[in-house]
Amino acid sequence: MTTAGQESTPTDATTKPRAFHVGLMRRTGSTFEYKSAAVIGLSPDGGVFIAPMQHGPWRYGLLEGNLSALPSSAETPLKPKLHYHRSGLVYATLAGQELERKSLKLTPLPRLRHSQIFSLHCVRTWELPTRTKSLKLGDQITSVTRWPDVAVWTVFVLQASPKLRDQLLIPGVPSVGMLAGDNHTHAVVSLSAYGREAILLITVRSHDGWVGLPAVGGTTVAALSWHAGEPTNREVSFGLWSSQLRNPMIKWEESLPASLTPTQTTSVKRLEDDVDRMADFTVPDGGHRSRPPVHGYNDFADTPFARPYSEQEPPEV
Numbered sequence: 435m436t437t438a439g440q441e442s443t444p445t446d447a448t449t450k451p452r453a454f455h456v457g458l459m460r461r462t463g464s465t466f467e468y469k470s471a472a473v474i475g476l477s478p479d480g481g482v483f484i485a486p487m488q489h490g491p492w493r494y495g496l497l498e499g500n501l502s503a504l505p506s507s508a509e510t511p512l513k514p515k516l517h518y519h520r521s522g523l524v525y526a527t528l529a530g531q532e533l534e535r536k537s538l539k540l541t542p543l544p545r546l547r548h549s550q551i552f553s554l555h556c557v558r559t560w561e562l563p564t565r566t567k568s569l570k571l572g573d574q575i576t577s578v579t580r581w582p583d584v585a586v587w588t589v590f591v592l593q594a595s596p597k598l599r600d601q602l603l604i605p606g607v608p609s610v611g612m613l614a615g616d617n618h619t620h621a622v623v624s625l626s627a628y629g630r631e632a633i634l635l636i637t638v639r640s641h642d643g644w645v646g647l648p649a650v651g652g653t654t655v656a657a658l659s660w661h662a663g664e665p666t667n668r669e670v671s672f673g674l675w676s677s678q679l680r681n682p683m684i685k686w687e688e689s690l691p692a693s694l695t696p697t698q699t700t701s702v703k704r705l706e707d708d709v710d711r712m713a714d715f716t717v718p719d720g721g722h723r724s725r726p727p728v729h730g731y732n733d734f735a736d737t738p739f740a741r742p743y744s745e746q747e748p749p750e751v
Contacts, residue, residue, distance in 0.1 A: 447600065447603060447626040448609075450476065450608070450609065450628070451475075451610050452571075452572060454572040454610070455470045455487075455565065456573075457471045457472075457562065457573075458562070458578050458581065458582075458640070460579070460581065461577065467564060468575065469563065469564055469565065470487040470563060471488075471556050471559075471585065472485055472486045472587070474636065476625075476628065477517070479519075479520045479628075480543060480629070480630065481519045481520045482517075482543070482589070483527075484554060484589075485515035488562060489513070490510065492514060492526075492675065493507050493673075493675055494516070494526040494536055494673065494674040494675070495507030496538060496670055496671070496672060497656060497672065498670060499668055499670070506536070508536055509677055510528075512528055514674065515527060516552075516672070516673075516674040518540070518551055518552070519543075520542065522539055522542040523537055523538075523539055524538045524539075524657040524672040536672075538657070538671070540672075543591065546591045547592075548690050549591055550589065550590050551589050551660065552588065552589035552655065552658070553586070553587075553654070553655070553656045553658060553684040554586065554653070554654075555584070555685055556584065556652075557648055557652050557653075558650070558651030558652075559581045559582055559640075560651075562651070562653075571607060572607055574636070576618055576638050576640070582642050583642050583643065583647050584642075586638070587637065587638050589634055589636050590634065591632055591633075592632060592633055592635050594694065599611075599622075603624060609623055609624040609627055610623055611633075618637075618639065620635060620636060620637045620638060623636070650679075651676075652676030653675065653676050654673060654679065654683045654684060656671045656672065656673040656675075658686065660686070662688065662690070663688055664686070664688060665686045
C-alpha cells in the first residue's frame with residue numbers, strides 16, 4: 435500500500451475511503467512495475483463494487499455451485515464493474531452505458547457480520563495491464579519476485595469494535611489499514627463512516643505451478659452467497675468474467691480469517707519508505723521458490739517462466 439504520513443498523524447475512520455487499486459508489484463533493480471487487477475470501492479450508501487482492469491470482452495450472470503455459467507449470462511465488449519448493493523442486490527453496471535440487466539438477490543450488507551462477499555481471481559498475472567500512472571494514497575501493492583500463475587483476492591465483511599479498527603488503521607490514510615498474514619499483507623477498510631461497526635478485510639494469495647493453467651489469461655469477479663465449509667452444487671453466485679476463459683474461477687474460503695491481531699505492519703511510524711517496507715512483509719521468507727529459466731516461456735518483460743509441472747522432469751532423490 436502506498437501511504438505518506440507523519441508519526442503524529444492520528445488514524446481517521448470518519449472519512450469515507452476513496453476507491454483504490456489492488457494489484458501486484460515486481461521490483462527489478464531500482465525500478466518497479468505495477469499490474470493492477472481491479473479497483474475496489476464503496477458507493478455513497480455503503481455498497482461495495484469491484485471493477486476489473488483486464489481488457490474485455492466480458493460475460494456476466496448467474497453461476498452455479500460447480501462454477502458453470504448458466505445459459506442466461508450476457509456478454510459486453512465494455513468493462514463493467516460488479517456491484518453488491520446495500521440492499522443485497524448484485525448486478526453488473528457501467529456508468530453512462532446500458533447493459534443487459536442481470537441480477538441476483540443476496541443477503542443485505544447491513545445484516546452481514548462475518549462473511550465473504552467477493553472473490554477476485556486472476557490467471558496468468560503477467561497478462562494483467564501495467565499501470566503507468568503513479569500510485570495513489572491507499573492503493574494496495576503486493577510484492578512478488580515473479581508474476582505468479584494465479585493471484586486471488588477475497589473480500590470479507592467482519593464485525594470489529596472501534597478499538598480494533600483503530601489498531602488496524604494507518605495514520606493519515608482515511609479509513610484504510612493493513613493486517614499481516616502468513617505470506618502477504620492484507621488490506622483493511624473501516625466501515626465506520628457508513629454507520630457500521632465493521633471492516634472490509636481484503637486478503638491476497640499468489641500461486642505458482644498451477645495445474646491446468648489456461649493458455650490465455652483472464653479475471654473472474656464473483657459475489658457469493660457465502661457460508662462456512664465447502665460450497666454445494668446448489669449454491670448460486672453472480673459472476674463477471676473474461677469471455678476468453680473457458681469457465682469462470684472463484685475462490686470460496688471455507689472459514690473466516692483466524693485472527694485480526696495487529697502486527698508491526700500497523701505500528702505508528704513514518705511511512706515514506708512504504709514500498710520497501712511492504713516488500714519485506716509481502717514476500718515469503720527467502721522469496722518465492724526459484725524457477726529455472728527456459729526458452730519459450732516469457733512475460734515479454736525479459737522474465738522467464740518455468741515449464742508447467744507436467745513438463746518438468748522429476749527431482750532426483
